[in-house]
Amino acid sequence: MTKILLLGLGRWGANHLRNLNALPIELYVAERDAKLLDPARKLGLPEARLTTNYKDFLSKVDGAVVVTPAQTHFPLCKEFLEAGKDVFVEKPITLTSKEAKELTELAEKNKRILQVGHIFRFDPASQWLKNAIRSGQFGRVQMLRSNFSGFKRPRNDSGMMFADAIHFVDLFNYFLGKTPKRVHAILQDFLGRGDKDDACFLSLEYETDKGLTWATIETNYFLPGKYREVSVMGSELSALCDLNAPKDKIKTFANKHVKEGNEFKAVEGASQVIETKAEEPLKAELQAFIDSIQTRKAPLADGWAGYESVRILEAAQESAKTGRTVTLP
Structure with missing residues (x-):
């Protein structure tokens, strides 16, 4: 079963949690604020798959869904791509086109899926x-x-x-x-x-x-x-x-x-x-990310789409x- 790590349980991250929990995956969740992990507990996720430090699960998962503040997108995505993980990152992919290009080229070099949350x-x-x-x-x-x-x-x-x-x-x-x-x-x-x-x-x-x-x-x-x-x-x-x-x-x-x-x-x-x-478009794009991980098919909204928007x-x-x-x- 595909193992996915969700990073971030803020306002939009909570919607990602709800939709990811409904998909046939093994879900892990990381949120720096321990109190924000409570919704994951209420959904029945075991404590062994919850953490305040995403590095705890870095080696265990196939891919990451990054729903954190925009300033953190570049370093987090870079770390996961360099670790050989597939990545879904909410828009904007980064706050500069230089960083967006670097991530996209890194994903291509490492043959990793990089999907951007262009939900529409x-x-x-x-x-x-x-x-x-x-x-x-x-x-x-x-x-x-x-x-x-x-x-x-x-x-x-x-x-x-x-x-x-x-x-x-x-x-x-x-x-x-x-x-x-x-x-x-x-x-x-x-x-x-x-x-x-x-x-x-x-x-x-x-x-x-x-x-x-x-x-x-x-x-x-x-x-x-x-x-x-x-x-x-x-x-x-x-x-x-x-x-x-x-x-x-x-x-x-x-x-x-x-x-x-x-x-x-x-x-x-x-x-x-x-x-x-x-x-629900969010559920559809997350399902598409899981499909891309399993089939290695390029995502509908890839890194270059994110780069062009920025x-x-x-x-x-x-x-x-x-x-x-x-x-x-």
Whole structure:
């Protein structure tokens, strides 16, 4: 049976614990704060598989799931990869593209699985949108728009852009099968924390074989409610997707702009609710990690996907500082 070590039982780590415990694996848990190990005990994990020092289990497991503060991702992942272990690490893979590249190359050198927690790739709604875009159902994708906002406690290990906007940076790369050529960003620090943005707006320009696709990402900690929305606007079809919805997340619209003489007419077409299976994306991506360990198949969200997202956000940071659009190589 595959042996997995979960590192970190904070807010998101608790969700990893619940899902990993439901998978056919032998689960070990490490959490520096001994009190946070209580949920693992309540699930029935034996004391022999719980620790406050992850090194106790380093030699016993096949892989690690790293759900710790972003600043710790690089040294922890490097240690596990060098020890010959497969690694799942929550996003962002690291806080710099240099470190992300080093980890990814290390994983390749050691023939290890390195999967990054870009969870939206594993949502059935995202899968449908990606397949529809790639198969041409939308025609030319003119715009992608997203909103990841809601009133909640700000994270302490990174700003809003690295914590939440990164979700849609990766998802749009996944949809289009490429990375943007130009990035423009506006970052705000309304709470006055100094080095951590709490609201951001990203503008990404992708060059595709059908022309320009403009993508925008809005995130903040202030908007009442909880928004996880993505829109796809194409020349033949458009779609609204609520990733918060338990089912029927996507509604499509066969709307078109039709030119008549020197003017355009807005023609509203039929709308349709797309049925997708109800599946918890976190459970799906963790199951995919276990499958990759057992089959040695490359993960859907590998180290290079994590690297590209961080590289784009570094360009966004430069843009926010200079007020200029940054062109990516």
